[in-house]
Amino acid sequence: MIRLYILLAIVFLIYCKSNQQKKKEKEANSFHDQAYAYRNAYKTDSAFIFFAKAKELFLQRKDSIGVANCLVNSAIISTNIGDYFGGQELSLDALSYLNTEKKEDQAYLHSNYNNLAIASERLRNYEEAIKFYDLAIKFATDSSAILLYLNNKANAYQGAKQYKNALNIYNKLLHRTNNDQTAYARVLSNIAITKWQLNQNYNALPELRKALYIRQKENDLWGLNSSYDYITDYYVKHDIDSTLHYAKKMLANAQQLNSADDQLFALQKLIKFSPKPDRDTYFERYLTLDDSLQTARNLAKNRFALIKFETEKHKSDNLVLQKQNSEKTYQIIIITTVSLLVLILGAFWYRKRQQHLKITAEKTIKENQLRTSKKVHDVVANGLYRVMAEIENEDQLDKDRILDKIEVMYEKSRDISYDQEMDNLNNFHETLNRLLSSFKSSNVEIKIKGNTRALWRKVSTKVLYEVEHILQELMVNMAKHSQATSVSLTFEHNQQEITIHYRDNGVGLIKGIEFKNGLTNTGTRINNISGSITFDTQTERGLAIHISFPIS
Template sequence: MQKSIFYFLLMIMFSCSEKESEKKNLPVKEQTNPFYEKAFVLLDQDKQHSAFVYFDKARELFLKRNDSFGAGKSLVNMAIIQECLGDNFGSIETSLAASEFFEEKNPAHFSFLFSNYNNLGVASNNLKNYNDASNFYRKALSFTNDSIDKMMIDNNIAVIFHNQKKYSEAVEIYKKLVDSIGKENKFYPKMLLNYNRSKWFQNPEYNPVSNYHHVIKMSQSNGDNWTTDAAYSYLSVYYLDKNTDSSEYYARKMLRLAKRLKYPSDQLEALQNLIKLTNGKESLQYFDEYSKIQDSVISSQNEAKNQFALIRFESEKAKTENLRLQKEHAMQQYQVNQQKLMIWLMIVVFLMITVVTAFWIKRRRERMILQANNNLQEQHLNFSKKVHDVVANGLYEVISTIENQNEIPKEKILDKLELMYEKSRDLSYSNESETNFNKRISGLVHSFDNDETPIIIIGNEPGFWENIANDKKEDLFQIIRELLVNMRKHSAATQVILRFVQDHQFYEIFYSDNGIGLPENIIEKNGFTNIKSRLKEMYATMDIQNREIGMKISIRWQENSDA
């Protein structure tokens, strides 16, 4: 039996099931990681793969809490599970990672440093790296004062000496252990068994059989099947070259007990001996059974290695993804802060521009109002004179006709009144209006302009209207008035812009406001229908950009140079 049963049991006791002693050494406040506690529950249920997953989750949670000691504890337990399931290389890697989280001068870390170095020694011994294993075991000794811990390490070092065929050194260590623990100690049968095995390897003339049988009796009385199994193994090996019947007998007993213990390594060892000791069909049956168990063991170990590697890979992948998301979040937050800063700067600049513009507009409006009042007063004087000449004289003529003619036809009176109406209408749209059409537009705009809704006019110069036909002027006047009426009724705008642009023979009037836009049903009503009708007669186009905030309208047409 290549691995002594005592060595194996101690590994199970102090590696795979060390949680009880661990909890005794931990403050209550450190036992608050739910993943860590769940992992031990799964270990109690012999669900080692699941326990590994939860130890890994516990490690991540400890790291998030900046608890490096907790992360190290989780890694030690993960490494021990890997060793127990045959992933020795992975176990060493995980144990080395765990060592970075412990402080070798902190007594609170000693028990885990001991377990970690002991596990490194076990995994190295399994890989037959005996020098490394011996160094790790001796390192573990510096972190414990417990007599059982020291006995376990001494036993493990003795196993290394035995595996290196340094039987004298192994016998010396086992002799001290047997003499020191006494026959009443529960470990005595195991120590005696290993001592006699190494002593026989040291001196082939030595007969350990009686001591082997003595160990079997003690272990059976104690219910220690593992030690009994090891004794059967040693007896079978001892008789292999001396008495094949006895060797076969103990090999069969070892196989039956190993199956009961569900320990495949000892099953393989017993089958290996039985293949040598039997012939023909029986030997072939043992060989088939050996092959199946060996394949199962190798498959199980490979599966464990792959699972552990996949779990760690997914964990690191998730960690990398989390770091990437954190980086993206930080970048987004930085961009948001930059945008906020730019928005505030734009608001400040906008407010400054608004204040300056408002002041400039106010001064400009005051000048324009003063100028408009002066022009209006002058126009009133001129208009009063024309009204007197045209309307008053016309009325006087009608009155005189009625007074001087007793029987005047109704049609004649109506004709005279209609003629007076035409003259008064001509007065309203006099040549002055046609030659100074820009003033008429300005007057129209000013009638809608107020402090709540200022209207900015750009490009309404005499030159813009100079080559436009009079009938089109009248249509455009009515269109602009309709737009301003709709603005006043529906838009709730606080600013309106009218811009007149001429590009050679092409003319364009731009209207825009910052109101609430116009509902679709308003656009389809009479006002806009009349606008579209007038534009159609002018061969003009209109583009409406109706939005939730504001509305833009562009009216474009072409005038011949000789218009």
């Protein structure tokens, strides 16, 4: 029954865990899909929030690639709103969940490194940006992505004024973009301006105009912005009117793109090269736009900081709640486990207790049986043998004395299950003399030496009782088996020990003889009084036995 309870508890826990896992997977997919929907609709605030929610559920599922996906998307959003440090932080966090050895992780790795490079480049850390672009190229597998990252790397070299390195990359890219007019125009425009930056006397205008023409034809508005910017810079030293013309085109195109940064770049050029009245107008526009842009970016940063704070707070609250729930679960598990253990241990203890009681009862019964058997043997069997010996060896049978002895045996047999105190302890030497002498006959001579009152004065009642029955057993065995005609018993007192020397001239111990209950009981009795018994079989004829035991 206990095993059944344990099995049911385990199945219940597994069932709950399975249901929780399915629920988590459903919620995680829902948050993730919603985050992508908001991102594609350019609702960056909502996208950021749902990517954070999806990340937490991916964490609970221990889905590392799901966590990385959410972090990379959140990092790109942060970088795009101008929170470059926040974007870098999220991208670096994403790296801890990506494995460079796994092919499925590589798409996230190259996008993540590209975001780190862009954020570093915007912070004017070009050397760091170049390293991150190299890593993005290393893990990119799509050719168009590789071309984009190479172009970005060349731009970083250009920003670092390492024009030769930039030009080497642009020249390689030019031959790989023949089938993509937009990419070709971008590389051609970059080559032209880089050559001009290396050599101010270089005529970059034909290549810049060719790139401009392609972009106009392809309606590449972002590319047009770049072309207007490069041509404006080139005309600064050649034709101020052309500089202003293309700067105004850049401003109009940037307004169409709603690119505040590109509008500011165009206004900077117009402020620098326009005449006084127009310059003041452009300056006012610049201040207003710059102020609005900084305010918007600060608000965006603050908004995203607040979103991060709320997300972390929600995460912290969830962790606290999970901890509390876990603690409650653990308490329930511990209580259940302890209860089960108590039941198991209680059942085990009860079973062992019953076994112990049964064994103890059986042992007690057996001991009582043995003790009763010994008493029957001592009182009845040996007593009867003594009476029989006296009847056999007496010439004049004293009927009354024999009847008295039989009556004594009868009384003792009635109380055989009770422990009786010995009588006449002060005359124990006389009791022994009568016992030993009772085995005397016309054919058997009994000699007793050293059995005095003083010898037994300090011996306990228990020992006296055992000694009497030990000697009775020896004498009975002598009469039954030894065929002896002469028996001597010598009692000695040596310091704190009494020794009894028994000797007869009988047949001795027969080889292979089995000890019956009598001799077995004798050995037990000697052990009870912490004594020892020695059979001396080296005598020429008969048997010698030495018994010794402490006085107290």
